[in-house]
Amino acid sequence: MTTTTRISTAERLGRPFGRGWRAYARGERRASNWLVSKGMPATGAIALVWAVKLTVLGMLLYATFWLALLLVLFLVAGTLASNNLEWDEPETEWRTGPAGFGLYRGDIRVDVGDPYEDD
Incomplete structure (x- = not known):
């Protein structure tokens, strides 16, 4: 010590x-x-x-x-x-819109799809 x-x-x-x-x-x-x-x-x-x-x-x-x-x-x-x-993005939803039926966010279709196909 x-x-x-x-x-x-x-x-x-x-x-x-x-x-x-x-x-x-x-x-x-x-x-x-x-x-x-x-x-x-x-x-x-x-x-x-x-x-x-x-x-x-x-x-x-x-x-x-x-x-x-x-x-x-x-x-x-x-x-x-x-x-x-911070802005709120529109919810994505399945609906029929200007480009046909598909997944939309606001007025824009976000899923892959053919906009000219007939339903």
């Missing part, structure tokens, strides 16, 4: 996510410190960073809304188109 522990899939996927999050937070902190070094009050820098975050979030939600609406419209149009493309 080995005593080595293995990394779970969740941990394997979480590590790059955590590194990315730390990099983002570090960049945000650098931007905030840069604004403070240029003379902006610390609360103003934090408020500006939050305003940018909320603006980006709003734009993402706006784009997602329109993409979802477009997807719904395509699904509705596809459903309507598939319902309209």
Whole structure:
């Protein structure tokens, strides 16, 4: 029995996510410190960073809304188109028609027969 522990899939996927999050937070902190070094009050820098975050979030939600609406419209149009493309074929039946007695679908004789034979 080995005593080595293995990394779970969740941990394997979480590590790059955590590194990315730390990099983002570090960049945000650098931007905030840069604004403070240029003379902006610390609360103003934090408020500006939050305003940018909320603006980006709003734009993402706006784009997602329109993409979802477009997807719904395509699904509705596809459903309507598939319902309209289905037509009912006339039933085939044995009867006497314009080409004599035979198997007809609508007004067209579909069985093999001689249209000039006398009954």
